[in-house]
Amino acid sequence: MIHFVLLVSRQGKVRLTKWYSPYAQKERSKVIRELSGVILNRGPKLCNFVEWRGYKVVYKRYASLYFCMCIDQEDNELEVLEIIHHYVEILDRYFGSVCELDLIFNFHKAYYILDELLIAGELQESSKKTVARIISAQDQLVEAAKEEASSISNIIAQATK
Amino acid sequence: MSGMRGLSVFISDIRNCQNKEAEILRVDKELGNIRTCFKNDKVLTPYKKKKYVWKILYIHMLGYDVDFGHTEAVSLISAPKYPEKQVGYIVTSCLLNENHEFLRLAINAVRNDIIGRNETFQCLALTLVGNIGGREFAESLAPDVQKLLISSSCRPLVRKKAALCLLRLFRKNPDVVTADGWADHMAQLLDERDLGVLTSSMSLLVSLVSNDHEGYSSCLPKCVKTLERLARNQDVPQEYTYYGIPSPWLQVKTMRALQYFPTIEDPSTRRSLFEVLQRILMGTDVVKNVNKNNASHAVLFEALSLVMHLNAEKEMMSQCVALLGKFISVREPNIRYLGLENMTRMLMITDAQDIIKKHQPQIITSLKDPDISIRRRALDLLYGMCDASNAKDIVEELLQYLSTAEFAMREELSLKAAILAEKFAPDLSWYVDVILQLIDKAGDFVSDDIWFRVVQFVTNNEDLQPYAASKVREYMENIVIHETMVKVSAYILGEYGHLLARLPGCSPRELFGILHEKLPTVSTPTISLLLSTYAKLLMHAQPPDIELQKQIWTVFKKYESSIDVEIQQRAVEYFELSKKGAALMDVLAEMPKFPERQSSLIKKVEEVEDTADQSAIKLRVQQLPSNALVLADPKPVNGTPPPLKVPSMSGIKVNGTPQSLAIEALPGEISSQQRGLTEEEGVPGEVDGTAIVPVDEQANTVEPIGNIAERFHALCLKDSGVLYEDPYIQIGVKAEWQGHHGRLTLFLGNKNTSPLTSVQAIILPPAHLKLELSLVPDTIPPRAQVQCPLEVMNIRPSRDVAVLDFSYKFNTSMVSAKLRLPAVLNKFLQPLQLTSEEFFPQWRSLSGPPLKLQEVVRGVRPLALPEMENLFNSFRVTICPGLDPNPNNLVASTTFYSENTRAMLCLARIETDPADRTQLRLTVSSGDPTLTFELKEFIKEQLIAIPLGSRALVPAAPVPATPLAQPPSPVVDANDPGALLAGLL
Numbered sequence A: 001m002i003h004f005v006l007l008v009s010r011q012g013k014v015r016l017t018k019w020y021s022p023y024a025q026k027e028r029s030k031v032i033r034e035l036s037g038v039i040l041n042r043g044p045k046l047c048n049f050v051e052w053r054g055y056k057v058v059y060k061r062y063a064s065l066y067f068c069m070c071i072d073q074e075d076n077e078l079e080v081l082e083i084i085h086h087y088v089e090i091l092d093r094y095f096g097s098v099c100e101l102d103l104i105f106n107f108h109k110a111y112y113i114l115d116e117l118l119i120a121g122e123l124q125e126s127s128k129k130t131v132a133r134i135i136s137a138q139d140q141l142v143e144a145a146k147e148e149a150s151s152i153s154n155i156i157a158q159a160t161k
Numbered sequence B: 001m002s003g004m005r006g007l008s009v010f011i012s013d014i015r016n017c018q019n020k021e022a023e024i025l026r027v028d029k030e031l032g033n034i035r036t037c038f039k040n041d042k043v044l045t046p047y048k049k050k051k052y053v054w055k056i057l058y059i060h061m062l063g064y065d066v067d068f069g070h071t072e073a074v075s076l077i078s079a080p081k082y083p084e085k086q087v088g089y090i091v092t093s094c095l096l097n098e099n100h101e102f103l104r105l106a107i108n109a110v111r112n113d114i115i116g117r118n119e120t121f122q123c124l125a126l127t128l129v130g131n132i133g134g135r136e137f138a139e140s141l142a143p144d145v146q147k148l149l150i151s152s153s154c155r156p157l158v159r160k161k162a163a164l165c166l167l168r169l170f171r172k173n174p175d176v177v178t179a180d181g182w183a184d185h186m187a188q189l190l191d192e193r194d195l196g197v198l199t200s201s202m203s204l205l206v207s208l209v210s211n212d213h214e215g216y217s218s219c220l221p222k223c224v225k226t227l228e229r230l231a232r233n234q235d236v237p238q239e240y241t242y243y244g245i246p247s248p249w250l251q252v253k254t255m256r257a258l259q260y261f262p263t264i265e266d267p268s269t270r271r272s273l274f275e276v277l278q279r280i281l282m283g284t285d286v287v288k289n290v291n292k293n294n295a296s297h298a299v300l301f302e303a304l305s306l307v308m309h310l311n312a313e314k315e316m317m318s319q320c321v322a323l324l325g326k327f328i329s330v331r332e333p334n335i336r337y338l339g340l341e342n343m344t345r346m347l348m349i350t351d352a353q354d355i356i357k358k359h360q361p362q363i364i365t366s367l368k369d370p371d372i373s374i375r376r377r378a379l380d381l382l383y384g385m386c387d388a389s390n391a392k393d394i395v396e397e398l399l400q401y402l403s404t405a406e407f408a409m410r411e412e413l414s415l416k417a418a419i420l421a422e423k424f425a426p427d428l429s430w431y432v433d434v435i436l437q438l439i440d441k442a443g444d445f446v447s448d449d450i451w452f453r454v455v456q457f458v459t460n461n462e463d464l465q466p467y468a469a470s471k472v473r474e475y476m477e478n479i480v481i482h483e484t485m486v487k488v489s490a491y492i493l494g495e496y497g498h499l500l501a502r503l504p505g506c507s508p509r510e511l512f513g514i515l516h517e518k519l520p521t522v523s524t525p526t527i528s529l530l531l532s533t534y535a536k537l538l539m540h541a542q543p544p545d546i547e548l549q550k551q552i553w554t555v556f557k558k559y560e561s562s563i564d565v566e567i568q569q570r571a572v573e574y575f576e577l578s579k580k581g582a583a584l585m586d587v588l589a590e591m592p593k594f595p596e597r598q599s600s601l602i603k604k605v606e607e608v609e610d611t612a613d614q615s616a617i618k619l620r621v622q623q624l625p626s627n628a629l630v631l632a633d634p635k636p637v638n639g640t641p642p643p644l645k646v647p648s649m650s651g652i653k654v655n656g657t658p659q660s661l662a663i664e665a666l667p668g669e670i671s672s673q674q675r676g677l678t679e680e681e682g683v684p685g686e687v688d689g690t691a692i693v694p695v696d697e698q699a700n701t702v703e704p705i706g707n708i709a710e711r712f713h714a715l716c717l718k719d720s721g722v723l724y725e726d727p728y729i730q731i732g733v734k735a736e737w738q739g740h741h742g743r744l745t746l747f748l749g750n751k752n753t754s755p756l757t758s759v760q761a762i763i764l765p766p767a768h769l770k771l772e773l774s775l776v777p778d779t780i781p782p783r784a785q786v787q788c789p790l791e792v793m794n795i796r797p798s799r800d801v802a803v804l805d806f807s808y809k810f811n812t813s814m815v816s817a818k819l820r821l822p823a824v825l826n827k828f829l830q831p832l833q834l835t836s837e838e839f840f841p842q843w844r845s846l847s848g849p850p851l852k853l854q855e856v857v858r859g860v861r862p863l864a865l866p867e868m869e870n871l872f873n874s875f876r877v878t879i880c881p882g883l884d885p886n887p888n889n890l891v892a893s894t895t896f897y898s899e900n901t902r903a904m905l906c907l908a909r910i911e912t913d914p915a916d917r918t919q920l921r922l923t924v925s926s927g928d929p930t931l932t933f934e935l936k937e938f939i940k941e942q943l944i945a946i947p948l949g950s951r952a953l954v955p956a957a958p959v960p961a962t963p964l965a966q967p968p969s970p971v972v973d974a975n976d977p978g979a980l981l982a983g984l985l
Helices: A025-040 A077-095 A100-105 A107-117 A128-160 B005-016 B020-040 B046-061 B070-077 B082-095 B102-115 B119-132 B135-150 B156-172 B179-189 B195-211 B217-231 B248-258 B267-283 B290-310 B314-327 B333-346 B352-357 B360-366 B372-385 B391-404 B407-424 B428-445 B448-460 B464-476 B483-500 B508-516 B524-540 B546-559 B565-578 B582-587 B600-611 B616-623 B670-675 B708-717 B836-845 B865-874 B929-943 B948-952 B977-984
Strands: A002-009 A014-019 A049-052 A055-062 A065-071 B720-725 B729-738 B741-750 B757-764 B769-773 B785-794 B803-810 B813-820 B829-831 B852-858 B889-898 B902-912 B919-926
Touching: A002 A025, A014 A025, A014 A100, A014 A107, A014 B046, A014 B082, A025 A049, A025 A055, A025 A065, A049 B372, A055 A077, A065 A077, A077 A100, A077 A107, A077 A128, A077 B248, A077 B290, A077 B333, A100 A107, A100 B005, A107 A128, A107 B046, A107 B082, A128 B082, A128 B119, B005 B020, B005 B046, B020 B046, B046 B070, B046 B082, B070 B082, B070 B102, B082 B102, B082 B119, B102 B119, B102 B135, B119 B135, B119 B156, B135 B156, B135 B179, B156 B195, B179 B195, B179 B217, B195 B217, B195 B248, B217 B248, B217 B267, B248 B290, B267 B290, B267 B314, B290 B314, B290 B333, B314 B333, B314 B352, B333 B352, B333 B360, B333 B372, B352 B372, B360 B372, B360 B391, B372 B391, B372 B407, B391 B407, B391 B428, B407 B428, B407 B448, B428 B448, B428 B464, B428 B483, B448 B464, B448 B483, B464 B483, B464 B508, B483 B508, B483 B524, B508 B524, B508 B546, B524 B546, B524 B565, B524 B582, B546 B565, B565 B582, B708 B720, B708 B813, B720 B813, B741 B757, B757 B769, B836 B902, B852 B929, B865 B889, B865 B902, B865 B929, B889 B929, B902 B929, B919 B929
Parallel strands: none
Antiparallel strands: A002 A014, A002 A065, A049 A055, A055 A065, B720 B729, B729 B741, B741 B785, B757 B803, B769 B785, B803 B813, B829 B889, B852 B919, B889 B902, B902 B919
């Protein structure tokens, strides 16, 4: 299973963390510090796997951002590497050629999308289309609620005039 | 961030911070703001609440500790509208983990959403539970989640989340899903057309079958069907193909599930599966597109695992090896890494090894790969494939690599090299060469275990001794050498340096010179070792070398006043001994051979391997007879078969080798040996079949090894040893005592390859002891040893004994034992020797009962006086020789420690009757009446002859520790000294 997902920039700034195994806040910070140290210092053209504390971390760099997922030693590494890519493609489709800035200012969207992709550290949906459909349905729900709220406040505003 | 301006502004501010300090300031300011708002605004608008909660998550993500706002996040979960709910769920599941208290607050709201009718709410709730649900969630929500998963009215959207949510709950508590109730549903789920639901369900199945493959055997054919469907790309919607490959993830999961079934019996299912696998093996090509390549190879590697698991026909296996052989030499690093990894797994298959050996040169090349991940795999593989035929090559490669390897790998590398050298050495001189090279190149990483082992081999093999001596002599030429090298050289040259005497540069004086040069650079324990070596060199100098003697005596004289007691003691003793001539020869005679035991290095490695968790691959490994670890049958050296696969480091000690008093044990052991403080366990291991003592009311099917009562009595007089042993467990004890405090460590060692469960240890303390046992784990993993410290505090004098009520479960049988703990009265004594000027005034000042008690003891075990002296000294009541004018009397003193009495002087006098050794008059005095009585009774118990058989019958009950065979002593409440004394007088 995937124990956690970590997005870090080349400068070591954390862009997203998601923990499927219980880590306390202190451990989380320690893990991030330790792993960014290992991964950011790896040269190009090396393999995408790092052995770490009895686990394996599968990572891939996209532009300035490193996507990392920590898995068990016996898990299928390439499968997870492609889950990362799958996630990136969905983000890309949603934002329209995604860049780090999109993920910084819309980190909540990155979380929503990840939740449609993984649960319990396992892949939930492998169809990009399905994920896209669900996310846009969610966006509509939020929009609808907003319109409703503003129309109600309009009504109230009108009534109190 | 649609509309949430405040959040965007905050994020921009953070981004614009020039340095960390500015960022901290900005974050603190924001947290202050939010805190005030949460506190003051009783009714926050949903918008504001959302905004603040997002900010908190953002700050949390930046790595700051946010200790508030959890309530607000959790409260959003029960908001009626979707936008708030969504934020509440997502932020809660990021901020909290399953162990968090606040999560309890949410459980009801979450449940309401799960059983409610709103599909989007169900999704949110299932996601939260799936991501951070704990045991409590498992118990209260599993049935609801199961219902959703199999409901025909739920859309796939909900059901795929329910599947993974259930997976999480099952992981947290496997009892919530059992095969009897669920296997049929599970099989039905595998017929699912929606691939999203099927993917999630397959993950669930993997977890379920790993726990109980028999229960879910009906799922096996369906897995094969699913795999066929995907591999042939039948009926797979376009959106579920990934770079042209029908859901690679589902393929991988399905094959993973199949690996948990031990075998496939049905011939037609087996045939179809092999067809599919064959297709995957043959049909996977390397293509340009990275993602397609990765995806297809993810499937391919999983197929390889499955083929290995199924132990396919030879032809298919050799296909696999051929593929792997190709992979380990390709340019793409991921494939190279995985090739090596899978080849290591392949080693477990009997026939594969010879084919894998053909790739040895390529694997050795990988040891020099620029990528440390790949180098690690290569090292593991080389280690696994090493046997007698290629050990020399492989170990030499490892040694060569050691010089250039980075820090992170050196330790593992040197350990592995040492083990391989030991396991497969074609001859012992090669082994010595390898270890000396190891010490030379990576001394920091060579543990004591490793060099102890060399010493052990050299000591046990006469042919090896001159060789080893000349080898270390060579290393000593170097100006800079590692301290470990100094140690091993000093030891070997001390013992066997004289064998080189005729060679140039090897006279005792020259050896001394070259060793003594190193002395200024070494640490204290090594200095002690060097002193012993000097003494031995001096002894071996024949004819006596006056000049050498002068030099060495100067050294001894110098260290006579060393601040380190060990060094001081040695210097003084060796100096005195070396003046004795012939006696010196006896005392410093050559070390006897070591008893042969299993290597602790190998044991260590095996333990590490055993305790790891049970994965599919490891389960498989256990099922197969492993050839990788088979010991080589080394060729005899000079005709004598070498005891190669032998002893353990723990065998290196002078215990049990009484022929000659070897002053030199190995360093580290010495000081403890001489002071008689610790003896390490493993000493009293003799099995005594005669008296097996069931100290237990339950009928144990498991019988203890050795006599429990004897073990206890032995431990009363020393501080470490075995307390209890049966075929499954060994309980060792090691104790340290200081004043009225003690620290007893229990070593619970599982002797098996399967875990011991339901382990329980309860201490039944007597009233006078305060005992605190640290947590005893419920399970002891295979071949693991658990240490449980037990703190002891003595409150007042008493002979009552603490009892350890110990039980565990092995397979299905419960085993329990009540064991007396050796935290007995004499442990709180401190030896003390008095002069007559100190003794007599005290003796006189304590006059008559209750402070001084006298008794004529009959039925004493007849002992000669010196034996009796030893007995007293062994329980720390020190004999003061010469104080009593009558040579048949003994006078003794000691100090007793307890919280109530503090340090208290105790005096004793024993008047024996040379005509009748079975009776004597015992007088005990101290400043405390209870102490006087208890100590007198204690001494009496020790003196009275109690046949061991009847001793063994003593029930290990907490209160009366008085052996049955003891002559009737007044039965009174031990806690009431007044009553006691009344009875006595």
